[in-house]
Amino acid sequence: MKLKMITILNAVLGSMLISVEIAAAEQPFSDLQSVKWAEDSINYMAKRGTVAGSGNGQFMPERHVTRAQAVTFLVRELYPQQLQAGGGASGYSDVPTTHPFYREIAIAAKNGLASGLPDGTFQPDTAMSRAETAAFLTRAYSLAVGKQSASLKDTADHWAAAPIRIMSSNGLIGGYTDGTYRPDQPVTRAEFSVFLARVIRFEREAAIQAQDWDKLISYMTVSEQVGQMLMPDIRQWKGQVTTTVNEGLKRSIHDQDLGGLILFDKNIVDVRQVTTLTHQLQMEAGDIPLFLGIDQEGGVVKRIPGGTNLPGQMALGAAGDTVLTEAAGRLTGEELRALGLNINFAPVLDINSNPDNPIIGMRSFGSDAELVSQLGAATIKGLRQSGVIAAVKHFPGHGDTSVDSHLGLPVLTHDRERLDAVELKPFRAAIENEVEMIMTAHIAFPAVDNEQVISLKDGSSVPIPATLSQKVLKGLLREQLGYKGVIISDAFTMNAISEHFGEHQAVERAIAAGVDVILMPQDPAAAHQSLVQAVNSGKLPVETIHDSVKRILELKSKYGLFDRSDSLANKLASLNDVIGSKEHRAVEREIAERAVTVLASRDGKHPDQIHQGDRVVIATADKDQAERLKRQLIQASGSLSLKTEIVVISQGKATEAFQAMEQADYVILASYQFRNVASQFGWTDVQTIIDKLNKQSKRYALLSLGNPYEMIHLQNVRSGLAVYGKQEPNTSAGIQVLLGQLEAGGRLPVTAVRRK
Structure with a gap:
């Protein structure tokens, strides 16, 4: 069966069949009160564009269905592309070319869907019987006898006994309370909608069970197919933070047939709430489950409160242990899966070879391609x-940039030889390890694609970013690197896309370039409508959509997403055994402790040590951070009888701040640089304090909490540590080293040399 494409029917029979586009725009039918048993099926078939109302909000469910109407419904479902091309000759003497449904009847005859009567007529305007309905549907969908017992006492000797038995044995039709089927009774519009909806749902479920994704796609509307290719964020609805499945979210999932959603920390109150949220989201998803993704990289990018607080990728780079890194990935996945999340937008495979990178930095494993x-x-x-x-990111590489693609369009000017040797190496390794999802970068790579386009921002000529480039995605990623998995874009709300390309143009171009899933479209409803129109008009080939949807369905099946049998109660009961478990916390501590790296030392091995009874001043620009360090120091110092003070370094007032340090025996000078260009960071205040500490021969430690590039910008640092994060496990490990309780064994995973 071919891809279903919604079309406007040229013919209208009375008020019973109207254009599919009008039907799709209708509000719920107003006359279904007497057929509540059929309401769900009628709405389902109307949403598919198969049946329609009279144009005034009524469906007229008790009206009889004619043979011509029945054929039209089935042709809309099974042969929509043939409707575009025309149907040929009908072959029936009573169906002239002027008949409103001549084309549909001709298509049905051509495909063996409907046969005429012995006298060569079709009797198109005769009411369809319940027996004929069973015969039509059995023939149309090649149904076989099912496993359910079927005993309808008035069908045994009927000419349609066989198709009626097939339908009833599969639970697709039922009899009346008196045990009869009444095969010769005309079928109503409500009954026909129920029978057809049951068959379609039955066939879809059979395709899912058989993992026959081509067959399932043949039963998916264009709306459903392109919906699988959209993954919006749900941070807010009508200005309110989304923490439950509200009516607006339900409508979006249903109206746009969404295939996935990305969650952020704003969506999460606690682990029980987010588990309930993800469970309820999946219950809204119909027969195809949702991708539910999140950025849980660890370290500076994490969304889950109360879970294991992994020290981050650069800490893992400093530890340099693949076994420990694998354990970190495994425990992260275990916690996400327990919460009902099935995609982690990680790891970051960008090689942070540029110290001035404002967005990657310590999110990377380091600057060495082999290590990454x-x-x-x-x-x-x-x-x-x-x-x-x-979902590894950001292909082909965001590490050697000094522009944040959230804010602008970066351009990486390296030649192809350099890209192969550095940026592409981790992605090639990931593909060799059969990674199933790769996220694109909104970055231009002229060595691969030098196309220029006109920016909608200011009319200037700008290079095409990887996300919109066929040469990058189809040429480089698919053909040259041999990648066969799902390609997902980076967020479409980022300025690199949103400033230069219109919503419709960018979404359509990304799909044409090879993107399978659009992450965070600015306007999901508009993106959905744009893609539906692009497919229906032929602007986007149906084969492109089919291939993407098949990859998506295969991946959902591979990871067991179609199995949604676990109850919410069971999920909630298991949380305490997984989230932040003792075993997970042990891995967290080991990573943090093994990551601590000596940046500078008087003896070449150790930073200055804190001694018994020292007056320790903790100096930093962030008072809250200083308070956390103070608590950790007091807790870890035990019987050392330390006296601790806090000094907040205000910008441009380093000398005043140092006056509060003059009586100190030891100074912890904490530095945090991230999400800005390192060379433009305010290093002057830090340098002033270091110079004064050196002049007075004080013991101290420069404690790097962020990107570990201090040694590029600071001079004469005599004692320093990098812990690669300002969160609890990282800083606690650093404090232990300063107290002499732990040996710093990490290796700096980046090149801390000033770039020329």
Whole structure:
């Protein structure tokens, strides 16, 4: 069966069949009160564009269906593309070319869907009987006898006994309370809608059970297919944070037939709430489950409160252990899966070779292509073991940029030889390890695609970003690197896309370029409508959509998403055994402790140590951070009888801040640089304090909490540590090293050399 395409029928028979486009725009029918038993099926078939109302909000459910109308309904379902081309000759003497449904009847005859009477007529305007309905549907869908017992006492000797038995044995038709089927009774519009809806749902379920994705796609409307290719965020609805499945969210899932959603920290109150949310979202999804994704990279990018607080990718890079990295991926996946999430937008495979990168930094494993490749593959393996899809990012590489693609359009000017040796290496390794999802970068790569387009922002000529480039996605990723999995875009709300390309143009161009899933379209409803229109008009080939949807369905099946049998009660009961478990916390601590790296040392091995009875000043620009460090220091110091103070360094007032440090025996000078260009960071205040500490020969430690590039911008640092994050496990490990309780064994995973 071919891809269903919604078309406007040229012929109208009275008020009973109107254009599909009008039907799709109608409000719920107003005359279904007497047929509540059929309401769901009628609405289902109307949404599919198969049946329609009279144009005044009425469906007229008790009206009889004619043979011509029945054929039209089935042709709309089974042969929509042939409707576009015309039907040829009908072959029936009573169906002239002027008949309103000549084309549909001709298509039905051509495909063996409907046969005429012995006298060569079709009797198109005769009411369809319940027996004929069974025969039509059995023939149209090649149905076989099912396993259910069927005993209808008035059908045994009927000419349609066989198709009636097939339908009833599959639970697709039923009899009246007196045990009869009444085969010669005319079928009503309500009854026909119920029978047809049951058959379609039956066939879809059979396709899912058989994992016959081509067959399932043949029963999906264009709306359903392109909906699978959209993954909006749900942070807010009407200005309110979304933490439950509200009516607006339900409508979006149903109206746009959404295939996935991405959650953010705003959607999450606690682990029980988010588990309830994801469960209810899946219950709204119909027979095809949702991708539910999140950015849980660890470290600076994490969304789950109360879960294991992994130190982050650069900490793993400093530890340099693939076994430990695999364990981190596995425990992350176990916690996400327990919460009902099935995609982690991680690991980051960008090689942070540019210290001025404002957005990647410590989200990367490091600046060495081989290290990033090995640890990326280990993370993918760990996530896969837990049953969560790894979506690696950002292809072909966002590491050597100094522009944040959230804010602008970066351009990477390296030649192809350099891209192969550095940026592409981790992605090639991921593909060799059969990664199933790759996220694109909104970055231009002229060495691969030098096309220029006119920006809608200011009319200037701008290079095409990878997300919209066929040469990058189809040429490089699919053909040259041999990738066969799902391609998902980075967020379409980012300025690199939103400023330069219109919503419709960008979405359509991304799909044409090879993107399978659009992440976070600015206007999901508009994106959905645009894609439906592009397919119906032939602007986007149906084969392109089919291939993408098949990859999506295969991946959902591979990770068990179609099995939604686990109850919410069971999910909630298991949370305490998984989220932040003792075993997971142990891995968290091990990563943090093994990551601590000496940046500078007087003896070449250790930072300055804190001694018994020291007056310790904790100096930083962030008072809250200083308070956290103070608590950790007091807790870890035990019987050392330390006296602790906090000094907040205000911008441009380093000298004043140092006055509060003059009586200190030891100074912890905490530095945090992330999400800005390192060379433009305010290093002057830090340098001033270091110079004064050196002049007075004080013991101190420069404690790097963010991107570990201090040694590029600071001079004469005599004692320093990098912990790769300002969160609890990282800073606690650093404090332990300063107290002499832990040896710093991490290796700096980036090149801290000033770029020329």
